[in-house]
Amino acid sequence: MSTVKMHLLVCGGTGCVSSYSPQVAESLIKELEAHGLQDECKVVKTGCFGFCEQGPIVKVIPDNTFYTKVAPEDAKEIIEEHIIKGRKVDRLLYTDPKKQEHVPDSKHMEFYKKQIRIALRNCGFIDPENIEEAIARDAYSALGKCLTELTPQEVIDIIKKSGLRGRGGGGFPTGIKWEIAAKNASDQKYVVCNADEGDPGAFMDRSVLEGDPHSVLEAMAICGYCIGANKGLIYIRAEYPLAIKRLKIAIKQAMEYGVLGDDIFGTGFSFHIELRYGAGAFVCGEETALIHSMEGQRGEPTVKPPFPAEAGYLGKPTNVNNVETFANVPPIILKGAEWFSSIGTERSKGTKVFALAGKINNVGLIEVPMGITLREVIFEIGGGIKNGKKFKAVQTGGPSGGCLTETHLDTPIDFDNLLAAGSMMGSGGMIVMDEDDCMVSIAKFFLEFTVEESCGKCSPCRIGNKRLYEILDKITQGKGTMEDLELLRNLSEVIKDTSLCGLGQSSPNPVLSTLTNFWDEYVEHVTEKKCRAGQCTALKKYIIDEEACVGCTACARACPVNAISGERKMPHNINQDICIKCGACYEKCKFNAIFIK
Amino acid sequence: MSSIHIKLKDKDCQTIKEICESFNNDPGELINILHKAQEHFGYLPAEVQETIAQNLNISVAKVYGVVTFYSFFSMTPKGKHPISVCTGTACYVRGAEKVLEELKKELKISVGETTPDGKFSLSCLRCVGACGLAPVVMIGDKTYGRVAPEDVKKIIEEYNS
Numbered sequence: 001m002s003t004v005k006m007h008l009l010v011c012g013g014t015g016c017v018s019s020y021s022p023q024v025a026e027s028l029i030k031e032l033e034a035h036g037l038q039d040e041c042k043v044v045k046t047g048c049f050g051f052c053e054q055g056p057i058v059k060v061i062p063d064n065t066f067y068t069k070v071a072p073e074d075a076k077e078i079i080e081e082h083i084i085k086g087r088k089v090d091r092l093l094y095t096d097p098k099k100q101e102h103v104p105d106s107k108h109m110e111f112y113k114k115q116i117r118i119a120l121r122n123c124g125f126i127d128p129e130n131i132e133e134a135i136a137r138d139a140y141s142a143l144g145k146c147l148t149e150l151t152p153q154e155v156i157d158i159i160k161k162s163g164l165r166g167r168g169g170g171g172f173p174t175g176i177k178w179e180i181a182a183k184n185a186s187d188q189k190y191v192v193c194n195a196d197e198g199d200p201g202a203f204m205d206r207s208v209l210e211g212d213p214h215s216v217l218e219a220m221a222i223c224g225y226c227i228g229a230n231k232g233l234i235y236i237r238a239e240y241p242l243a244i245k246r247l248k249i250a251i252k253q254a255m256e257y258g259v260l261g262d263d264i265f266g267t268g269f270s271f272h273i274e275l276r277y278g279a280g281a282f283v284c285g286e287e288t289a290l291i292h293s294m295e296g297q298r299g300e301p302t303v304k305p306p307f308p309a310e311a312g313y314l315g316k317p318t319n320v321n322n323v324e325t326f327a328n329v330p331p332i333i334l335k336g337a338e339w340f341s342s343i344g345t346e347r348s349k350g351t352k353v354f355a356l357a358g359k360i361n362n363v364g365l366i367e368v369p370m371g372i373t374l375r376e377v378i379f380e381i382g383g384g385i386k387n388g389k390k391f392k393a394v395q396t397g398g399p400s401g402g403c404l405t406e407t408h409l410d411t412p413i414d415f416d417n418l419l420a421a422g423s424m425m426g427s428g429g430m431i432v433m434d435e436d437d438c439m440v441s442i443a444k445f446f447l448e449f450t451v452e453e454s455c456g457k458c459s460p461c462r463i464g465n466k467r468l469y470e471i472l473d474k475i476t477q478g479k480g481t482m483e484d485l486e487l488l489r490n491l492s493e494v495i496k497d498t499s500l501c502g503l504g505q506s507s508p509n510p511v512l513s514t515l516t517n518f519w520d521e522y523v524e525h526v527t528e529k530k531c532r533a534g535q536c537t538a539l540k541k542y543i544i545d546e547e548a549c550v551g552c553t554a555c556a557r558a559c560p561v562n563a564i565s566g567e568r569k570m571p572h573n574i575n576q577d578i579c580i581k582c583g584a585c586y587e588k589c590k591f592n593a594i595f596i597k
Numbered sequence: 598m599s600s601i602h603i604k605l606k607d608k609d610c611q612t613i614k615e616i617c618e619s620f621n622n623d624p625g626e627l628i629n630i631l632h633k634a635q636e637h638f639g640y641l642p643a644e645v646q647e648t649i650a651q652n653l654n655i656s657v658a659k660v661y662g663v664v665t666f667y668s669f670f671s672m673t674p675k676g677k678h679p680i681s682v683c684t685g686t687a688c689y690v691r692g693a694e695k696v697l698e699e700l701k702k703e704l705k706i707s708v709g710e711t712t713p714d715g716k717f718s719l720s721c722l723r724c725v726g727a728c729g730l731a732p733v734v735m736i737g738d739k740t741y742g743r744v745a746p747e748d749v750k751k752i753i754e755e756y757n758s
Contacts, residue, residue, distance in 0.1 A: 015727040018740035052729030200685030203726030238632060238669050239725065279628055279667030282723075296627035298666040314625075357687035357728035364729060395686065431686045445689055449723070455666070 006041040006083060007061040009124065013048030013210055014203070014242055020072065021045075021056035027075035028058070032083075041083055044133075047211015049124040050365035051111060054094065059124070064105035067092040097361055097383050111362050111381055116343065118351050119167075119204075119327040120367045123211030128246050131253035134214040140259040142333035143218050143225075147267045152182060152226045159226075159329065161337035163349030168194055168285070168322030169400070169426045169502070171348075171415040174329075181227040181309040181319040189229035190318040191220050192308075193326055194290060195236040195243070198282040199398030200449065202429030204353040205323035207365050209236070209243040212327065213250035217260060219326035221271040222333065227319050232273040235290055239280065247275060282399070282453035285427075286501050287312075287320045289455065300455045301501035322427070324353055344370035348414035358395075358431040359386045368413075375409040378432060389434035393517070397426030399446045399453075400506030402513025403439065422513040424506070438535035439518040440525055444472040446510040454503065461504030464495040468511060475522065476536045478529040485522055489515055534596040540581045541597040546571040548593035555585035555594065605644045612637060613645065617652035624653045627663055631670055640671045676711045676718035678756050680704075683733040685724030692745075693732035697721070699746040700734075703753055716756070 010016075010025040028043045049057045054068035058078065065088055067078065074092060081087045093102040094109060103109050117123075126133035134140075146155050160175030181189065193216060197205040209216065220232040236244055251273055254260040262270040276294045283289045284299040291313050293299035312318025328350060332340045341349045348370040354377065357363050361383035368377060374394060378384070385391050393403040402423035404411075411417050415425050433442065447469040456462045471488055474480050492508030492515075499505045515522060524530045531539040544555070544564075549571040556564040556572060563579040566572030574585070574594075586594045605613075616633045620626035630649060635641050641664050650657040664670045682688075682697045701707060704717050711718040727733050730742025734752070741752055 014725065015729045018725075018727045018730060018733075018742060052727070055729060198723070200689075200724040201687040201728055203724065203728060206726045239722065277629060277632055278669075279632065280669035280723075281667050293628065296623075296625045296629075296663070298662055355728065357731065358690045363687070363731070398686070429686070431690060433690055437690055442690075445686070 003039055004042045008041060008043045009046045009059040009061060010043060011049050011055060011057040011124065012045040013052070013207055015048070015052040016055035016057060017242065019055050023072040024056050024058065024070050024075065027072040028079065031075045031079040035079060035084065037079070037083065044127045046126060047123040047128050048207040048365055050120065051362065052365065053361065053363040059106065064107055066094050066103070066106040066109065068094050110383065111364070114372065114376060114381055115367050116351050116369050117367045118331050119208060119324050119353050120211070120365070121331065122215065123207055126212065128211055128213055129249050131214060131250065131257055134212065138334060139214040140218050142330035143221050143259065144265055145333055146222050146225055147265055147269055152228070155222065155226050155333065156182060158333060158337045162332045162340040164325065164328055164332060164340065165348065165415060166322060167324035167352065167427070169397070169424065171425060174321060174325055177309065177321070178223060178226050178319060181317050184310055184317040186317045188316045189227055190313045190316060191223045191227065191229045191232040192290070192313065192318055192320040193220055193232065193234040194285065194320055194322045195234055196278045196284045196290060197237065197427060198285050199427050199429045201357045201431050202355045202398060202427050204355050204365055204428050206240050206243050208323050208327050209240070210246055213247050214254065215327045215330055216323055217250055217254055217273060219329035220273060221260060221264070222329055223319060223321065224271045225269055229319070230270045230272065232271060233276050233294060233313070234273065235276045235278060235294055237278045237280070244275065283455045283501070283503050286503060289501065290320065291318065298455070300457045303500065345412060345414045347416055352413070352425065352428055354428045354430045356382050356430050356432070359389065359434040360432040361386055370414045371412040373410050373412055374404065377413070377430070382432065385432065385434050389436065391432070392435050392437060393433045393439065395431040395433065395442070396429065397424035397509070398429045399449050400424060400502065400509055401426045402509045403442065403517060405517045422516060423509065436533050436535065438531050438533035439514045439521050440472060440476055441535050443510045443514045444469065444476060447472055450503070450507040458500040458504060460495045460498040461500070461507065464491055465507055467491060468495070468508065472511070475525050477538045478525070480526040482526055485515070485526065537581050541576060542574055542579060542581065542583070542586055542594055543597050544572050544574055545593045545595060548591050550591055554588045554590065558584040558588040560584060605648060610648055613648045614652055617649060622653055624655050627653065627660065631664060635670060640674045642672060674711065677716050678736050679718045679720065681720050681722045681735045683725050684721045685728070687728035688732040691731040695746045696732050696734060696744050696749065699749040703749050
């Protein structure tokens with residue numbers, strides 16, 4: 001019998017690994033061994049805890065102590081004080097930013113209070129490289145239940161009844177998708193997992209694959225059982241080396257344990273899973289483009305119908321679901337459709353994982369019930385805006401989504417509400433912006449992305465987005481006109497209506513939503529040649545505050561173009577016609593006498 | 598196909614042949630083959646693409662079409678220390694652009710170029726998923742988080758000593 005009394009969980013997600021969590025784990029193990037405690041206390045490298053802002057994270061079980069920003073040098077103190085003497089190391093505890101108090105354990109952190117973890121149920125709890133830990137938390141028991149107690153149609157009915165909708169962006173009902181694929185007869189069918197998470201600023205799928213790969217493998221096998229497929233393919237980005245490594249380990253272990261492979265549980269059902277690598281093309285998140293990419297071709301989308309469920313990979317019926325969608329399946333089978341549909345709103349059931357990023361205090365990965373408001377997410381879970389700045393907008397849905405403002409903060413988040421507000425759920429990226437962000441520049445940023453990622457097959461997307469980008473660039477240079485704003489809107493509508501695939505149909509969303517929600521800011525750029533966020537360099541004006549200026553001449557000496565004049569010990573002045581807006585004076589001034597307008 | 602003039606060494610041709618064979622010379626595995634080839638050669642010059650096309654019995658145009666479609670594949674050699682700046686949205690709003698500008702100034706190259714001594718190359722990538730550390734710069738496999746423009750000089754120096 002094991003005598004392990006305590007566990008030290010060390011986050012092994014990409015964020016924490018980048019800030020040296022593997023070295024932290026090593027030091028902890030060394031310290032334990034030095035004190036002869038290796039049999040009583042075990043170090044486990046888990047998946048992501050979600051609290052990426054203050055990584056590396058170390059969590060102590062059973063008391064749930066939550067240590068943040070742990071360095072390898074801290075290992076000695078953690079072992080000697082906490083593990084041996086039972087005294088928590090105060091300085092490493094999470095500090096609540098509002099109360100400025102240390103929080104003794106994760107159960108009392110605002111960050112976790114409102115979360116319900118279904119897709120992320122095992123992330124941060126288990127060692128993703130050890131199948132036994134997954135099995136101890138019910139991995140593959142849903143598959144067992146399906147294969148031995150339920151018919152494929154019964155499983156499909158459960159998924160349909162649960163109300164689960166695709167988490168990759170579209171929000172199509174998963175059960176109906178499976179049913180269509182099941183009805184199309186063929187000698188060979190495929191289950192595809194879309195792990196080509198391309199939205200910049202979104203990392204939920206990667207965290208699921210890194211933290212709990214078995215949940216996805218299990219759900220793919222369940223899907224295979226339902227639609228009559230014995231082959232699964234995971235299309236994953238080559239940029240996710242850690243997720244790829246853990247998937248490979250998971251598949252190998254699952255085959256060894258007989259929960260994947262031939263004749264699973266002696267039921268005669270076989271299911272094999274292979275990996276296919278993406279090579280960096282955002283458009284490959286679109287089903288038909290993804291399938292072409294898996295066939296070794298350029299990832300260009302094709303017109304639907306035929307849908308992949310009719311003719312997909314190699315012309316065979318194919319069911320494509322996203323990682324998070326799959327991760328929801330096993331708990332639904334085990335706990336029932338009623339349990340799942342009791343969470344969420346009328347038309348969006350269950351939870352959604354969001355990647356919170358940008359100008360927010362708690363950057364990280366959260367899973368919340370559908371119907372929660374943006375205010376709760378940003379100000380309670382997210383801990384509010386960084387550096388006490390003012391909230392300006394939140395961008396959801398990645399490059400296909402839109403920017404929502406203060407007026408949307410109390411809207412319950414679900415598929416339909418976000419669409420109605422001019423944005424979309426997308427895969428779950430949520431980027432928070434503050435008063436220093438210029439909304440025209442943000443729209444330009446996304447268009448730059450779309451222009452680069454457009455596959456070039458259809459003209460509205462290939463040419464139209466390029467023109468949108470050029471107009472936006474013109475506006476940020478201070479050369480825009482009111483007609484340009486009209487043109488932006490018209491062109492956006494045309495691109496939306498006439499593009500072939502989801503990329504082009506949604507790419508103008510960042511422009512349209514900022515035009516609607518931040519019209520004043522566009523007009524200011526055009527008529528007053530002013531950028532209120534001070535982000536558009538061409539429109540920046542550096543001005544010296546005469547009252548604050550002591551005439552030290554530091555700025556004048558720093559100016560590379562001699563635009564600053566003034567007598568010693570007298571207020572200085574910047575000649576706007578000469579100024580090249582390099583900001584050198586601004587950085588040099590010790591008296592905060594130079595401001596940007 | 599004999600008209601194609603291939604300048605690769607016999608040894609390199611053999612390597613490509615073996616890579617293709619390990620995927621049963623299946624054109625459907627082209628992307629996986631390109632991944633392996635790039636892993637081996639560091640980049641995918643025209644000659645390598647021609648040899649792959651020959652082995653798989655498909656046109657060079659098709660191989661070239663795939664190589665240029667995906668941003669992960671490169672036709673120019675990368676520097677000894679490839680530098681990638683994350684320009685995902687989270688890094689963008691936390692100032693990745695300024696860091697990129699500083700890198701360009703410091704290395705005197707633009708995005709997609711390699712320094713004349715072959716030491717550094719500069720590229721952008723979309724989100725490594727370490728948004729908590731934004732803005733992020735990667736040099737080789739090493740990740741630098743919360744990089745400020747002022748830090749750039751020091752980071753580069755680590756590799757110059």
